Each structure stands twice: as structure tokens, then as C-alpha cells.
Amino acid sequence: MNKTLKAILIVLPLLCVVSCSSTQYSDYQGSETLQGRGGAVRTVDGVEIWSNGSPNRKFKIIGVIEDTQRDTMNGNGLLTGPMQQPMQSSARDSHLAKQTKLHGGDAVIIVQQGQTLNGYAVSGGGTYNDNGASYGTMNFHGNASARYSHLTKAFVIKYVDGNSPTNIH
Numbered sequence: 551m552n553k554t555l556k557a558i559l560i561v562l563p564l565l566c567v568v569s570c571s572s573t574q575y576s577d578y579q580g581s582e583t584l585q586g587r588g589g590a591v592r593t594v595d596g597v598e599i600w601s602n603g604s605p606n607r608k609f610k611i612i613g614v615i616e617d618t619q620r621d622t623m624n625g626n627g628l629l630t631g632p633m634q635q636p637m638q639s640s641a642r643d644s645h646l647a648k649q650t651k652l653h654g655g656d657a658v659i660i661v662q663q664g665q666t667l668n669g670y671a672v673s674g675g676g677t678y679n680d681n682g683a684s685y686g687t688m689n690f691h692g693n694a695s696a697r698y699s700h701l702t703k704a705f706v707i708k709y710v711d712g713n714s715p716t717n718i719h
Contacts, residue, residue, distance in 0.1 A: 574616045577612070578611045586605050588605070595648070597715065598656065605657060605707070605709070608710045608711060609708060609709050610708050611705045613655065613706040614704070617702045617704075646658050655707055660704045663700075663702050666699045
């Protein structure tokens with residue numbers, strides 16, 4: 551039992567170093583041409599990112615991007631990631647733009663953004679001495695930090711007039 555506790559104290563910080571993020575693209579099946587009424591838009595690397603509203607141009611939805619970023623622990627036992635060190639909106643936008651171009655889109659319409667509490671991570675250190683006896687002493691100090699997942703879901707769209715965003719602005 552005592553050796554198990556010692557092993558846990560050594561292995562736990564190492565397990566928390568694992569990073570977890572994923573981007574999934576799914577083709578959208580449908581042939582309907584849509585036209586929005588406008589809204590808030592910014593252009594990043596030649597890709598329009600609609601965060602509120604949709605383009606007042608004709609377009610088709612060609613796919614869906616689901617991007618999940620999870621908080622992680624670094625090698626120093628400090629929590630990093632979207633909540634502790636928020637991903638800059640410019641980095642997130644660049645990631646969306648890259649994925650949009652990769653799949654042949656002209657723009658994205660963000661349809662969902664949010665975060666979920668996944669649990670807590672413990673960082674710190676401790677010592678354990680059993681001194682060859684059947685009992686031992688343990689000292690532990692550390693911090694517990696909330697761990698979050700951040701989800702962005704967006705429609706990848708293609709303009710039907712053939713003009714990319716960089717040709718119009």
C-alpha cells in the first residue's frame with residue numbers, strides 16, 4: 551500500500567502533462583443555396599469569419615468544423631491551455647481559416663462556442679518515508695486547478711458567385 555502511494559505521487563504529475571485537442575471536419579450533404587442578412591465579420595488570411603449573422607451573399611454550406619481545445623499541464627506542473635492561458639482570438643481565427651482553406655471553403659459561420667468543466671488537475675510535490683517500518687510519513691503540497699474543454703463549431707461555406715472574400719473587399 552505504501553509503495554503504491556509513492557508511485558501515485560510520482561506518476562500523477564506526469565499523467566497531467568498530456569495535451570488534448572482535436573479538429574474534426576465533416577462534409578455537409580445538401581444542395582440548398584442560402585443568403586443571410588449580414589452581421590459581424592472579420593477576414594483572416596483571406597477567409598471571412600462570421601461570428602454573428604451570416605453573409606448577405608449567396609452561399610452553400612460544404613462542411614462543418616468541430617474544434618475542441620482542452621487545458622493541459624506543462625512540464626513544470628502548471629496548468630496551461632484555453633482557460634489558464636486563453637488562446638488568442640487571432641490564433642483561433644488563423645486555425646479556423648487554415649481548416650477552411652484546407653477543405654475548399656471561402657468563409658465560416660460560427661454556430662456554437664462554449665466551454666465545459668472536465669474536472670480538476672492537481673499539481674505539486676511530496677515526499678514519503680517509510681524508514682523500513684510498517685508505517686510512514688507523507689508530506690504533500692500542491693494546487694488544484696479546474697480543467698476545461700473549449701468547443702468551436704462552424705459551418706464551412708462556399709460562395710456561389712465564384713468571388714472569394716479577398717476579391718470583394
